[in-house]
Structure formats: structure tokens, C-alpha cells
Amino acid sequence: MFTTNDILETIKMIQEENLDIRTITMGISLLDCIDSDIDRSCDKIYEKMMRLAENHVKTGEIIEKRYGIPIINKRLSVTPIAILAAAAKGSPVKFALTLQKVADAVGVNYVGGYSALVHKGFSAGDRELIESIPEALSSTTKVCSSVNIGSTRAGINMDAAALMGRIIKQSAEATANDHCFGAAKIVVFCNAVEDNPFMAGAFHGTGEPDAVINVGVSGPGVVRAKLEKMPDASIDELAEAIKKTAFKITRMGQLVGTEAAKMLGVPFGIVDLSLAPTPAVGDSVAHILEAMGLDRCGTHGTTAALALLNDAVKKGGVMASSSVGGLSGAFIPVSEDAGMIDAVNAGALSIEKLEAMTAVCSVGLDMIVVPGDTSAETLAAIIADEAAIGMVNSKTTAVRVIPAIGMKEGEVLEFGGLFGSGPVMPLSKFSSAKFISRGGRIPAPLQSLKN
Amino acid sequence: MRAVITVIGKDTVGILAKISTICAENGVNIMDVSQTVMQDMFVMTMLAQLSDEIDCPELSEKLDAAVEGMGLKIHVMHEDIFNSMHNI
Numbered sequence: 001m002f003t004t005n006d007i008l009e010t011i012k013m014i015q016e017e018n019l020d021i022r023t024i025t026m027g028i029s030l031l032d033c034i035d036s037d038i039d040r041s042c043d044k045i046y047e048k049m050m051r052l053a054e055n056h057v058k059t060g061e062i063i064e065k066r067y068g069i070p071i072i073n074k075r076l077s078v079t080p081i082a083i084l085a086a087a088a089k090g091s092p093v094k095f096a097l098t099l100q101k102v103a104d105a106v107g108v109n110y111v112g113g114y115s116a117l118v119h120k121g122f123s124a125g126d127r128e129l130i131e132s133i134p135e136a137l138s139s140t141t142k143v144c145s146s147v148n149i150g151s152t153r154a155g156i157n158m159d160a161a162a163l164m165g166r167i168i169k170q171s172a173e174a175t176a177n178d179h180c181f182g183a184a185k186i187v188v189f190c191n192a193v194e195d196n197p198f199m200a201g202a203f204h205g206t207g208e209p210d211a212v213i214n215v216g217v218s219g220p221g222v223v224r225a226k227l228e229k230m231p232d233a234s235i236d237e238l239a240e241a242i243k244k245t246a247f248k249i250t251r252m253g254q255l256v257g258t259e260a261a262k263m264l265g266v267p268f269g270i271v272d273l274s275l276a277p278t279p280a281v282g283d284s285v286a287h288i289l290e291a292m293g294l295d296r297c298g299t300h301g302t303t304a305a306l307a308l309l310n311d312a313v314k315k316g317g318v319m320a321s322s323s324v325g326g327l328s329g330a331f332i333p334v335s336e337d338a339g340m341i342d343a344v345n346a347g348a349l350s351i352e353k354l355e356a357m358t359a360v361c362s363v364g365l366d367m368i369v370v371p372g373d374t375s376a377e378t379l380a381a382i383i384a385d386e387a388a389i390g391m392v393n394s395k396t397t398a399v400r401v402i403p404a405i406g407m408k409e410g411e412v413l414e415f416g417g418l419f420g421s422g423p424v425m426p427l428s429k430f431s432s433a434k435f436i437s438r439g440g441r442i443p444a445p446l447q448s449l450k451n
Numbered sequence: 452m453r454a455v456i457t458v459i460g461k462d463t464v465g466i467l468a469k470i471s472t473i474c475a476e477n478g479v480n481i482m483d484v485s486q487t488v489m490q491d492m493f494v495m496t497m498l499a500q501l502s503d504e505i506d507c508p509e510l511s512e513k514l515d516a517a518v519e520g521m522g523l524k525i526h527v528m529h530e531d532i533f534n535s536m537h538n539i
Contacts, residue, residue, distance in 0.1 A: 002455070002496075002533045002534075002537050002538075004485060004487055004489070004494055004496050006533060006537040007455055007457055007496050007533060008457070008459075008489075008494065010528075010533055010536055010537075011457060011526050011528075015526075065506060065507065065508050066452075066506065066507060066529050067507075067528060067529045067531070067532045068507060068508075068526065068527070068528040068529070068532070069532065248536045248537075251535040252532065252535060252536060255531060255532065255535040
């Protein structure tokens with residue numbers, strides 16, 4: 001049997017420190033739903049997704065009950081829709097409406113995969129899909145979109161970066177009455193991964209099996225609680241403590257993932273070892289960094305602290321799971337993290353510092369609210385900067401910024417729920433328009449020549 | 452299914468009796484019990500074999516009802532969660 005301390009530790013993690021399974025995401029391939037007739041294609045999608053995902057939510061709930069561990073989100077991800085749009089004539093928005101219909105029928109929180117992969121160039125269907133994103137996201141509530149515009153192997157498609165700057169702006173404008181939420185459902189990636197269970201960037205890559213279960217764990221509160229008990233420990237002792245905690249958190253993800261896969265009769269894919277914050281008190285990545293000894297997240301030393309955290313989480317988690325994948329690392333979304341919001345309001349955290357932090361942690365500029373009058377070119381330049389960090393460092397980076405239409409620096413855009421609220425952050429006043437208007441492609445860096 | 456039952460709270464007479472009565476009534480076989488007092492808190496952990504008729508949340512509800520007003524917190528969780536977290 002286990003020691004009383006082991007048992008109490010687990011209960012405390014779940015009850016008091018917000019340990020949870022952030023998401024169980026079922027990836028579904030839609031390659032066999034391709035059809036030249038868009039309506040027929042949509043019918044096939046509906047039939048296949050309903051067949052595979054019918055019991056997805058119910059299974060999650062059974063596991064929650066059995067193990068007493070909360071599972072916050074049950075989601076679906078699908079083959080990038082641009083691939084289906086390439087074959088079908090007509091507005092790709094029909095695909096988005098079909099995905100929404102499935103999400104409503106199955107009861108999942110989100111469906112990801114209204115996506116295109118254009119890191120080296122646009123092929124049939126890609127432009128049509130990207131141009132339809134603002135309409136697709138404003139006419140649905142549960143569909144998420146992502147576009148991969150760069151990779152270490154291919155370089156950065158600057159035409160796509162420019163296009164996405166405009167699309168983000170249009171998506172925010174199209175949902176201006178709904179907290180500009182359209183822009184919060186788009187992620188622009190460099191080095192996108194095919195098995196990411198987290199939204200808004202989840203899609204089911206073409207190298208994946210027909211259907212798969214991927215799990216994302218969460219537990220910033222657990223790590224923070226651990227570190228707060230070690231006020232005088234050295235940095236390597238902190239790293240060791242984080243590793244051990246990450247191991248335990250990930251083991252739970254592995255258990256839930258394998259169990260869900262077994263119950264649904266679908267192969268188990270990966271555990272995404274991510275520390276994903278929520279606006280709940282104590283469930284903050286910024287507070288972990290502060291527990292390490294920084295007065296405020298964003299001050300000098302933040303990048304080093306985050307690098308240590310990110311690395312220790314991976315080292316601890318990797319042995320705990322049979323297969324690790326997805327984005328795996330610490331997330332630093334601003335609006336979803338109470339500590340980050342406080343740091344921005346205190347003037348400690350700027351977008352420049354956040355950009356530096358993305359070089360050493362999972363993903364990138366996430367859930368950052370920018371002034372509503374930010375130009376499409378400036379958004380494109382932010383995307384290009386972030387993609388450059390990903391390209392050169394052979395890591396995934398992403399941009400999810402929300403232009404708060406009608407709002408200026410210092411105001412606050414409220415999303416509510418898990419998305420929290422975001423203070424409007426100032427950007428550089430100088431233009432990048434000429435650079436962005438050149439178009440073309442940033443060639444792949446020397447790092448791409450690995451063979 | 453094997454579950455771990457945890458009872459935490461103020462030490463009073465008859466806790467074990469109440470818990471084990473409910474377990475017996477519901478066909479739950481208690482396999483191991485350990486109890487201790489930590490920082491003035493009574494902590495009891497039990498390893499129990501549940502029959503197919505009852506699941507963790509149901510048992511947890513029944514136990515909660517039985518000790519109502521005694522200032523105790525009860526958790527019933529599947530054994531596997533502790534196995535996976537604390538054993539390699």
C-alpha cells in the first residue's frame with residue numbers, strides 16, 4: 001500500500017493546487033472525407049466524426065468520476081481543412097459549420113483544424129481557406145483555426161505572414177461585439193506540431209493514424225506550491241523538485257490517456273507535458289517564476305527562470321510517459337494567467353520581454369491583447385519575429401494576439417472563463433510596413449541542413 | 452476495482468465503526484487500514500475492494516452522509532491514480 005503522505009499529497013494536488021487534466025483531444029483524420037462536391041464532403045465529415053467521437057465526452061466523464069480527477073476540456077482535432085478545400089469547390093465556411101454541428105452534437109468544447117500549412121507556399125485550397133477564416137470564426141463558436149507559415153526546414157513564408165496579419169485584424173473586427181474573440185481562435189505557427197492537443201492550435205497531422213487520443217496535463221499550482229516550500233534552496237535543488245513534480249503530474253496524464261484510448265477503442269497518441277495556467281488563483285506560471293525569487297514576472301532573470309522551469313518539466317515528464325509529444329513546455333498566455341496580468345498591470349512585463357521568453361519555453365506570444373488600431377502590417381511583423389525565433393531555434397513558436405477593436409493601451413478586454421481578461425499592451429510606434437510589403441520568403445536557415 | 456478511502460478531520464469516537472458499517476452494507480471489502488494523527492488532524496487511509504454495484508463517487512456520497520456533522524472530509528479514489536503517481 002501507499003504511505004499516508006503519498007495519498008495526502010495526491011489529494012492536496014487535486015483539491016487545493018488545481019491539478020487537472022487540461023484536455024483529452026481526439027484527433028480524427030478526414031482524408032477519406034475528401035470529395036469534389038463540398039456538401040457530400042461535409043456529410044462524410046459529419047458521419048465519420050459522429051461515429052468516432054460519439055462517446056468522447058461521456059468517456060471523459062466516466063474517467064473523471066472513476067479517478068476523481070477533473071478533466072477540464074474534451075476536444076476534437078481534424079486534418080487541416082485546407083486539404084479538403086483543395087478538392088471541393090465552394091466556400092470553405094461550410095466545413096466550419098459542419099465542424100460546429102459535430103461539436104454541438106458530441107458536446108465537446110472545441111474543434112481544431114480549420115487550418116492550412118503554407119510554410120513554403122500556397123497550394124490549392126490554402127488561400128481560399130485562409131481568406132475564409134474571419135467569416136468561419138465569426139459564424140461559429142467552437143471552431144479553432146491555425147496556419148503554419150514557417151519551419152526550420154522551409155524558412156518563413158512572408159506572404160503568408162502578411163496575409164495572416166490582415167486575417168487576424170479582420171477576425172477581430174468581425175467579432176468586435178463579442179470581445180474580438182475571433183482573433184483568440186487563430187494561432188499562427190512556425191514549426192507546428194501534428195499531435196498538439198491544445199487549442200486553438202490543435203490539428204490532426206497527415207502523418208497521424210486514422211484516429212488518436214492525445215492528452216494535455218496541467219499543474220502550475222502544484223509546482224508553485226512545491227517551490228514555495230523551498231525558500232532557501234539552490235537553483236539545482238529547485239530544478240530537481242520541479243522534475244519530481246512534473247513526473248507525478250505526467251504519470252496521471254499517461255493513466256488517463258491510456259484509459260480513455262482503451263475505452264474508445266482508439267490508439268493512444270501522446271501526453272503533452274505542458275504547464276498550462278488558468279486565471280484561477282494559484283494556477284499561474286508567472287507565480288512559479290515569482291516563487292523562484294523574482295519580485296515580478298517580467299523583470300530581469302525571468303527568461304533564465306523560465307528556461308529552468310521548461311527544461312525541468314520536460315526532464316521530469318519524459319520518463320513518466322510512454323510517448324511525449326505536442327507542444328510540451330510551459331505556456332505563457334497573458335490573459336489566462338493571473339500572475340501575468342498582474343505583471344503587465346504593474347509595468348513589469350512587456351511584449352518585448354514576452355518575445356524573449358518564448359525563445360526558451362513552449363509556444364509563443366499567446367493571448368496578448370494589443371491596441372485595436374494596430375495595423376495589419378505590424379501584426380504581420382510580430383508574426384515574422386516570432387516565426388524567426390522558432391525557425392532558428394528549431395522549436396515551435398506561435399502568435400495568438402487579439403487586436404481589441406475600439407480600445408487603447410491601458411484598457412482591459414474581458415473574455416471570461418478560462419480565457420480570462422487581457423490588459424491592452426503597448427506596441428512599438430514605428431512602422432514595419434515596407435519590410436512586410438516586400439513579400440517573398442525568408443530562406444531556410446543553415447540549421448535546416450542536417451542530413 | 453480497488454479504491455483508496457481517505458478520511459481526514461477531527462478525531463472523535465466511532466469514525467472507523469461508521470465507515471466500516473457503510474462499507475459492509477455496500478459490499479465493500481476493507482483490505483488494509485492505517486490511521487495516524489498528523490498536526491492534530493486525524494488521518495485514516497483504507498484500501499478497499501469495491502463490488503461492481505458501486506463506484507467511487509457513489510461510495511463517497513454514502514460515506515459523507517454517514518459522517519455528516521462530524522467535521523470529516525472523505526475522498527474515495529481509484530487505486531490506480533496513486534499507483535501511477537507514486538510507484539514506478
